[in-house]
Amino acid sequence: MRLTFQRSLLAHRQLLWRLVEREVAGRYRGSMLGWAWSFLTPLLMLAVYTFVFSQVFQARWGDLQQAGPLGFAINMFAGLIVFNLFAECTGQAPNLILANSNYVTKVIFPLDLLSVVNVASACFHALTSLVVLALFQLLAQGRVPLTMLWLPLVWLPLIGGCLAINWILSALGVYLRDIGQAVGVALSMLMFLSAVFYPLSSLPERWQPILSLNPLVIIIEQTRRVAVSGLMPSPLYLLLGTILALAACELSYRGFQKARRGFADVI
Template sequence: MNPHAEPPASLQGMFRTLWAHRHLIARMSQREVIGRYRGSTLGLMWSFLIPLFMLAIYTFVFSVVFRARWGTGEESRTHFAVVLFAGLIVHSLFAEVINRAPQLILGNVNYVKKVVFPLEILPVIQLVAASFHGLVSVVVLLVAKLLFTGSVPVTALFFPIVIFPLLVLTLGLAWALASLGVFARDVGQTIGLVTSVMLFMSPVFFPIQSLPAPLQPWMQLNPLTFIIEQMREVLVWGNGPQWFGLFLYGVISVGVAWLGFAWFQKTRKGFADVL
């Protein structure tokens, strides 16, 4: 890696960079996942136990205490926790990456000042680690679905296709926020507030159809709304995804990812001066 060369900022350069550093991304992502539980007795088992425990709590609170129903059917109450958990998986994956993005460069100053290192892969590593935990949560959800209904919909195979556009969008936002976090330290606090608001402004705890008709289009502007709805379609309800919607979402996500990558590459030369 030539430290004096102009970092690539084109769309083609973005794909080339990710491919060129794929082995380093894989190794550092593995270290990130394992390092989170280093020193604990159960180690990596916590990645399975935590979502299992949370799902059990949601099932008890919403199905037993609140007797909540998602819709009007008889099975809506018993499946409320599973439906809720599907939405939380999407939000948690998104929030984990976005909340940590503004601190990525600040927390790895040694990579900026002392080592020739591809800084642009730091958000990718966080995304891969968060995706691993999201995948574990999906496995827990499908096991719960099997226990509750006796079957898992075959449409669950579409899960990778449904979640991939969100991963691309999240990566683009993470690149932009990682750069902004270096120059504006308040970004980290602001993003934490934004992701908290997005939890309640997304159809996580309620179906979007429960909103008044004039408000539903505004809810659709939330980038998490469409993916949450599609996740439930393929994992819970057994319906196929909306292919055109996913295609359009994917095109927009690639555009956001490119803009975030280009911004990161154009501003990275100033990181060392600020840090």
């Protein structure tokens, strides 16, 4: 049985594809390096974070002590890819409808697609970062774990969660204009509470269960498990995470459709 939001996406799949293509291509249109920025940006981020945390702060990753700074860089960058995907989607969500207010008056335009385009664009940039990560692993360690092929399933809860949050925040952003500022502050705090720069196991035991309540921590740990450590993902995570993400998408989509009835009056 197909969910309501799935039927909408399938019905508008051609329009969705064109919107995603336009969004991705439009970001680099007119720049001298063009598409090269999608690879250059994560590469520069990797270099800077590696230098600062491994050389300035002398940070090491617990289970990769023998790899030194390279082991730290690989683990940190894997977590950073996940967080950046989430942050890019969530940071833009409150202004999605406001920035495309001309679509609100066009009744036939499916406004719910704006959130899907936002998430799909962020996924594209996350994939380019994954390519950089894989090349870095190949150069530093001489191998790329085959378990990285599990990443599409590992990221299903992440993508579903991002989509659900986009529908919620984009609808709320129309009625509560301050929510964009609140989201920006929350993302800055969340970056340091999501085990991006450290493994969850490095925290005192009393704090580990608390931080484990953050879904991003679980997703980042599972990403490192398959993309860095070469281990299989947790079957329980894949099952529960996917079910919860689908349920969240369905509920948030229905809420968005109800909220959109008042968009024209507010805008």
